[in-house]
Amino acid sequence: MRILALDFETYYDKDVSLKKLNTMEYVNHAKFKVMGCAAYFIEDSTPEHIALIEPTDTQPDWYNEEETEEFLRTVDWDNTAVLYHHVNFDAYILAQVYGIKPAWHYDTMAMSRGRFPSQSASLGALAERLFPDDRSLRKGTELASAKGIDTYSPELDRIIGAYACNDVYVMVAAFQRLYPTYPASELQIIDIVTRMFTQSKFVLDRTATTKHRNDARDNAATKVIASGLDKKALGSNDQFAAYIRDVLKLEVPMKQGKNKPIPAFGKNDIAFQKLKAAHPEFLHIWEARAATKSRIDETRATRFLDGTNRDGTIPMPINYYAAHTGRFGGGEKLNPQNLKRGSNLRKALQAPEGYVVVVADKSQIEARLVAWLAGCDELTQAFRDGRDVYSEFASVIYNRPIAKSDTIERFVGKTCILGLGFGVGGVKLQVTLESGSQGPVVVITEVDARSIVSKYRSKYYHIPDLWKKLEQVQVWIQNPSYYGNQYGPMTAVKEGWMMPNGMVLQYPQASGLSFYDHRFKMHKKIWGGVLCENWIQSLARVDICTNMCAMDNYFREHPEIDGYVALQIHDEIICICREEYGQQVYDKMYQVMTTPPYWAPGIPLKAEGGFAKEYSK
Numbered sequence: 001m002r003i004l005a006l007d008f009e010t011y012y013d014k015d016v017s018l019k020k021l022n023t024m025e026y027v028n029h030a031k032f033k034v035m036g037c038a039a040y041f042i043e044d045s046t047p048e049h050i051a052l053i054e055p056t057d058t059q060p061d062w063y064n065e066e067e068t069e070e071f072l073r074t075v076d077w078d079n080t081a082v083l084y085h086h087v088n089f090d091a092y093i094l095a096q097v098y099g100i101k102p103a104w105h106y107d108t109m110a111m112s113r114g115r116f117p118s119q120s121a122s123l124g125a126l127a128e129r130l131f132p133d134d135r136s137l138r139k140g141t142e143l144a145s146a147k148g149i150d151t152y153s154p155e156l157d158r159i160i161g162a163y164a165c166n167d168v169y170v171m172v173a174a175f176q177r178l179y180p181t182y183p184a185s186e187l188q189i190i191d192i193v194t195r196m197f198t199q200s201k202f203v204l205d206r207t208a209t210t211k212h213r214n215d216a217r218d219n220a221a222t223k224v225i226a227s228g229l230d231k232k233a234l235g236s237n238d239q240f241a242a243y244i245r246d247v248l249k250l251e252v253p254m255k256q257g258k259n260k261p262i263p264a265f266g267k268n269d270i271a272f273q274k275l276k277a278a279h280p281e282f283l284h285i286w287e288a289r290a291a292t293k294s295r296i297d298e299t300r301a302t303r304f305l306d307g308t309n310r311d312g313t314i315p316m317p318i319n320y321y322a323a324h325t326g327r328f329g330g331g332e333k334l335n336p337q338n339l340k341r342g343s344n345l346r347k348a349l350q351a352p353e354g355y356v357v358v359v360a361d362k363s364q365i366e367a368r369l370v371a372w373l374a375g376c377d378e379l380t381q382a383f384r385d386g387r388d389v390y391s392e393f394a395s396v397i398y399n400r401p402i403a404k405s406d407t408i409e410r411f412v413g414k415t416c417i418l419g420l421g422f423g424v425g426g427v428k429l430q431v432t433l434e435s436g437s438q439g440p441v442v443v444i445t446e447v448d449a450r451s452i453v454s455k456y457r458s459k460y461y462h463i464p465d466l467w468k469k470l471e472q473v474q475v476w477i478q479n480p481s482y483y484g485n486q487y488g489p490m491t492a493v494k495e496g497w498m499m500p501n502g503m504v505l506q507y508p509q510a511s512g513l514s515f516y517d518h519r520f521k522m523h524k525k526i527w528g529g530v531l532c533e534n535w536i537q538s539l540a541r542v543d544i545c546t547n548m549c550a551m552d553n554y555f556r557e558h559p560e561i562d563g564y565v566a567l568q569i570h571d572e573i574i575c576i577c578r579e580e581y582g583q584q585v586y587d588k589m590y591q592v593m594t595t596p597p598y599w600a601p602g603i604p605l606k607a608e609g610g611f612a613k614e615y616s617k
Helices: 023-027 068-072 087-098 108-115 123-130 142-146 154-181 184-198 206-227 231-235 237-246 270-278 280-293 296-306 344-348 365-374 377-384 389-398 407-422 426-435 446-459 462-478 528-557 579-593
Strands: 002-010 034-042 061-064 080-084 104-107 254-256 261-263 355-362 490-493 496-498 504-506 514-517 522-525 564-569 572-578 607-612
Touching: 002 087, 002 154, 023 087, 034 068, 034 154, 061 068, 061 154, 068 087, 080 087, 080 108, 080 154, 087 104, 087 184, 104 108, 104 184, 108 123, 108 154, 108 184, 123 154, 142 154, 184 528, 184 564, 206 231, 206 280, 206 296, 206 344, 231 237, 231 280, 237 261, 270 280, 270 426, 296 344, 355 528, 355 579, 365 377, 365 407, 365 462, 365 528, 377 389, 389 407, 389 446, 407 426, 407 446, 407 528, 426 446, 462 490, 462 528, 504 528, 528 564, 528 572, 528 579, 572 579, 579 607
Parallel strands: 002 080, 080 104
Antiparallel strands: 002 034, 034 061, 254 261, 355 572, 355 607, 490 496, 496 504, 514 522, 564 572
């Protein structure tokens, strides 16, 4: 399979651009227009022969507006992989404008995210990072000269053509540098995620989505009216703080801002959560504030409606390597990663006629990994036996037998099993339970919360021991003499831990228990509980991605099923396949997702799910 490096240039202006619109809105805009594309074939795409384009006669070619489609129709797409930088944009144009579906997708932007998490993945930043001393490998700035111009003059066409060819030159150079050491499984994940977006088979139930949007809008308006306040007072931090202080006669929760203390009204601010939990008599005020500040149900439903393709399908955008642990993130302002179970928007995502949505979820994967990695045999055995670990720990908390019918008590046990393995303390546990963010509102004192934490750490003492051990081995990634040492499935390398799939959980400029966080451009302190959370999230992600690749391979080997991996949400894999193969595909997913990975022998895994016409799990 040969590789075609491709870069489209399109019309844009101050209002019609990817800064103002998401990809679907931009490409479907009335003003959208392909102005041309730069292209270059890497004829021999074996790993040892993917080479930097040399300054010879084999330079990238520019095809102008009239030539682009003619060129694209000459390509044997069944035997061509395409290399892009910003795959969602260019591959979406290929699919939606030209109806072209390549055999494979590569993306240097995604590879940049994986190699340099939390840093800019733009082509310019990547080139400077990879080739700091080679000024010839730099992204140009000539595109600005084409802003707002929908017909290029011969001179402007030459300028933009040279600009696009240079981008392709730099992109191939970056690919040549990244590819040899980039794990094949991760390249497959990039391709899978791209097809979720560019070749989605999900069909949107527009009637249900419209109703959901209207209901959300009406519900928010009702809550604002019930509060007796206007939107301005609810939306302004200063005015809302004055209302709490002067009218409700309550102390305003505060936190340290950049230069001075500011009101702590964020949804994750513990002080605000405590204030709301302590004064449920003002629930109508808290709900109105939330309804004013967050219109997520309404805006997301609107974006679903606006983001559908011309054939009624809806792209599923998730961002590859959105976090330094490798976890995915939501993309294109649709954020399918945050679709709540049982929500109307989930149910509005349906399979096309003759197909079904097949879903399988890895149950308690992070809690199981924590128990396994810590060598906590008591908890691991409980998972292996299929016992109700939530009720069992709840029985310890309440000092009496707890069954599934004891919903509140069991919920507290569940919250503890799923959260306390990462070092959550009493205050955070109390706030989590009282906020109702994970389920029913459970009001407990801080003393009781601290007691629960103590019981967890005492019963499953191997887990706190793991936190201490991770703090100790963190020095391994800071001293060359320790490089190559293994702890569990992780291998110490310079400033990071190599995961079983070859990717690295990075701690740049690690020093003791601190590292440089590129997101905030500052050094950040960590401790064993945070390290544990990072490790477990990374390993869970490795496991779920291995499962995704296995299902992708299965569908490629069985074309009669006409199936594909349609979406991934946290520890859940969603596939679409022909209706008559629904049970067969679910059985395969269950088998794949409950087989322990080679790097975690003996870990008890569990999955559950099913299949239906809509995404209903």
